Structure formats: C-alpha cells, structure tokens
Amino acid sequence: SQQGEEDPQALSIQEGENATMNCSYKTSINNLQWYRQNSGRGLVHLILIRSNEREKHSGRLRVTLDTSKKSSSLLITASRAADTASYFCATVNSGGSNYKLTFGKGTLLTVNP
Amino acid sequence: SQTIHQWPATLVQPVGSPLSLECTVEGTSNPNLYWYRQAAGRGLQLLFYSVGIGQISSEVPQNLSASRPQDRQFILSSKKLLLSDSGFYLCAWSVIAGRRDTQYFGPGTRLTVL
Numbered sequence: 110s111q112q113g114e115e116d117p118q119a120l121s122i123q124e125g126e127n128a129t130m131n132c133s134y135k136t137s138i139n140n141l142q143w144y145r146q147n148s149g150r151g152l153v154h155l156i157l158i159r160s161n162e163r164e165k166h167s168g169r170l171r172v173t174l175d176t177s178k179k180s181s182s183l184l185i186t187a188s189r190a191a192d193t194a195s196y197f198c199a200t201v202n203s204g205g206s207n208y209k210l211t212f213g214k215g216t217l218l219t220v221n222p
Numbered sequence: 223s224q225t226i227h228q229w230p231a232t233l234v235q236p237v238g239s240p241l242s243l244e245c246t247v248e249g250t251s252n253p254n255l256y257w258y259r260q261a262a263g264r265g266l267q268l269l270f271y272s273v274g275i276g277q278i279s280s281e282v283p284q285n286l287s288a289s290r291p292q293d294r295q296f297i298l299s300s301k302k303l304l305l306s307d308s309g310f311y312l313c314a315w316s317v318i319a320g321r322r323d324t325q326y327f328g329p330g331t332r333l334t335v336l
Contacts, residue, residue, distance in 0.1 A: 139323070140323055142323065142324065144327075149310075149330070149332070150329060150330065151312055151314075151327035151328050151329045151330050152266075152312065152314075152325075152327040153327070154324050154325065154326065157323060157324060197265060197266070201323050208254050208256075208271055208273065208316065209268060209271065209281075210268070210323070210325060211268075212258075212265040212266040213265050214263075214264050214265040215264075215265055
C-alpha cells in the first residue's frame with residue numbers, strides 16, 4: 110500500500126494564488142520529502158523535513174510536519190504558471206533502510222496564467 | 223557537479239522482445255542507485271536498488287532484472303517483455319554518506335510494449 114497519500118489529487122488555481130497540498134502517511138518516519146515532476150520528466154527534490162522538525166521554508170515553499178497526525182503539507186506562495194507540475198511526497202521510514210523512499214501518487218497542480 | 227543520464231528517452235518494443243535500459247551517473251563516486259517505474263497517473267514504484275557494484279536488491283518480483291557492472295552504471299533488463307512492463311522508468315542516485323536520503327533523478331525512459 111502507498112505510504113504517502115497526497116490530496117487533493119488535482120488542484121487548479123490562478124497565478125498569484127497560494128497552493129496547498131497535503132500528504133498523509135501510516136508508519137513512523139525518519140524524514141519526509143517533497144519532489145516535483147514536470148510532465149514527462151524526472152523528479153526534482155524540493156525540500157526535506159526531518160521527524161523532529163515542524164516547519165521548514167525554502168524560497169516560496171513552506172512545509173509543515175505533524176508527526177502526531179502523520180501528515181505534512183506543502184504550501185507554494187504566490188504561484189506562477191511555471192509551478193504547474195505534479196508534486197509527490199516521499200517518506201523514509203524510521204527503523205528501515207535509509208536508502209528507500211516510499212512515494213505517494215502525487216498532486217497535479219495547474220497554475221493558470 | 224553531478225549529472226545522471228538515461229537512455230534511450232523513448233522506446234517502443236514488441237511483446238516478447240528483450241530490454242536493456244542504461245543509467246549512468248557522473249561527478250560522484252560509490253552512489254546508491256535506484257530503478258523506479260511510474261505507471262500513467264500514478265506514483266513511483268521502487269523496482270531495484272544497489273549500494274555497490276554487483277549488489278542488487280529487488281523490491282518486487284517481476285519480469286525485470288538489474289545489474290551494476292561499474293560503480294556509476296546501472297542497467298535494467300528483461301529477457302521477454304510483457305504488456306504490463308509499459309511505463310515510465312526512472313533511474314536515481316543518492317550519496318552513501320551525508321545527505322543520503324535525498325535522491326536525484328534522471329530524465330526517464332518512456333517504454334511502450336505493444
């Protein structure tokens with residue numbers, strides 16, 4: 110079964126608006142990561158948040174982690190058309206191999222100009 | 223800087239034919255290497271990973287195999303393709319030490335089995 114489950118599955122917003130995507134997971138984690146995938150391309154790492162962190166920022170990205178609820182959110186502020194892509198959360202499970210990421214099915218974000 | 227290459231970019235193969243996809247990494251030594259498959263509209267499924275030359279771990283039983291003949295080369299193979307092998311195949315690498323959790327992906331190979 111999928112460890113990470115993103116919602117919504119698809120999100121359509123206007124340029125300049127904020128986009129929020131959520132990720133839920135089931136087991137204890139070492140860290141949680143967000144990746145972006147443009148259509149037909151490879152994935153690009155965006156940000157990593159460790160299990161002892163609650164919030165992290167990188168440019169227009171803000172990630173929160175609530176380990177008690179086993180959930181994370183990715184906020185993209187002041188969105189641009191170039192932010193149109195699929196966004197995936199991925200977890201590294203605690204107690205397991207640090208080599209393995211478990212990906213969710215992703216959220217398809219469309220930013221309309 | 224590190225770069226990762228995959229080829230071919232696209233491939234159309236008949237059922238029952240063999241497969242060989244190649245992935246190479248430049249600018250780093252002794253990386254962890256990974257093969258993923260992504261079905262249309264879905265997340266990534268880890269197929270194989272390798273922590274060193276000749277060391278391959280398989281995540282799911284399937285029609286595919288992987289090999290690592292050199293430190294920075296990872297090959298995905300099949301003797302006879304099935305229709306269900308169609309998908310987008312992604313290779314990735316990560317460092318052994320330090321920030322080893324972050325993975326860096328190649329551009330992918332789109333495989334269509336007819």
